[in-house]
Amino acid sequence: MVWLEWRAVSGEGESLSNFLGNALDSVRRGALDAARRALPQRCELCAAPSGALLVCPACLRSLPRLGPRCPVCALPTPGGEVCGRCLAQPPPFAATLAAFAYAFPVDRLMHAFKYHGRLALAEWAAAAILAERRRRCPALPPDRLIALPLSRERQRERGYNQAYEIGRAVARQLQVPLVRHGIRRDRASPPQAALPWSERAKNVRGAFVCELDLAGMSVAVIDDVMTTGASLAEFAKTLKAAGATRVENWIVARTLPPAV
Numbered sequence: 001m002v003w004l005e006w007r008a009v010s011g012e013g014e015s016l017s018n019f020l021g022n023a024l025d026s027v028r029r030g031a032l033d034a035a036r037r038a039l040p041q042r043c044e045l046c047a048a049p050s051g052a053l054l055v056c057p058a059c060l061r062s063l064p065r066l067g068p069r070c071p072v073c074a075l076p077t078p079g080g081e082v083c084g085r086c087l088a089q090p091p092p093f094a095a096t097l098a099a100f101a102y103a104f105p106v107d108r109l110m111h112a113f114k115y116h117g118r119l120a121l122a123e124w125a126a127a128a129i130l131a132e133r134r135r136r137c138p139a140l141p142p143d144r145l146i147a148l149p150l151s152r153e154r155q156r157e158r159g160y161n162q163a164y165e166i167g168r169a170v171a172r173q174l175q176v177p178l179v180r181h182g183i184r185r186d187r188a189s190p191p192q193a194a195l196p197w198s199e200r201a202k203n204v205r206g207a208f209v210c211e212l213d214l215a216g217m218s219v220a221v222i223d224d225v226m227t228t229g230a231s232l233a234e235f236a237k238t239l240k241a242a243g244a245t246r247v248e249n250w251i252v253a254r255t256l257p258p259a260v
Contacts, residue, residue, distance in 0.1 A: 071095055
């Protein structure tokens with residue numbers, strides 16, 4: 001086990017690590033699909049019968065979408081152009097792909113997934129990200145997918161990293177390696193949700209460590225919700241310091257600031 005972990009951190013064992021992870025994920029996915037076929041679902045929002053779907057088509061159509069937005073930070077702009085803030089102070093990430101606005105009832109779905117163990121919603125979240133990616137007619141897929149890491153304390157408390165659960169489903173669909181080792185959140189800090197927007201960048205400064213060589217690679221960072229973008233900006237800075245040439249954010253929902 002120690003040998004495998006060292007190989008994965010050094011980059012030599014990444015293929016083996018991803019192979020084993022994908023094999024286990026395939027078994028898990030098969031079991032989930034079989035369970036859904038045997039036990040038809042009820043919609044997470046309206047409780048109507050939804051077949052094998054977690055959210056019924058009617059509820060899915062009603063979810064809050066983002067209109068024209070800045071391609072860098074995903075905040076609204078009149079014509080979908082880059083916003084003034086990103087022009088004046090370009091963040092370390094190059095683009096943000098967001099499937100929904102973080103508003104009712106998407107907030108209910110994310111809360112159930114993040115805090116109440118509704119891990120099946122990872123599949124729904126991944127499908128939403130990939131549908132948004134198809135709508136934007138992207139170029140080539142990234143070289144690596146990386147889930148925004150949680151601190152060891154936060155992951156132990158929650159039992160899982162919701163971003164990693166989404167990332168596994170996205171990686172399986174795109175056939176792009178999902179990084180499993182060598183990147184971590186080095187220290188616990190107060191939850192971002194508990195802090196004013198103005199304090200969030202300071203709260204995550206220096207929080208992440210990357211021990212991988214990402215030289216020449218493009219990377220997509222997976223997360224559930226983007227609020228100020230402070231955590232994602234700090235993480236992108238860490239990845240670029242490790243050699244990544246391009247970092248994008250792929251998120252389920254984007255919080256709109258109070259003034260918007």
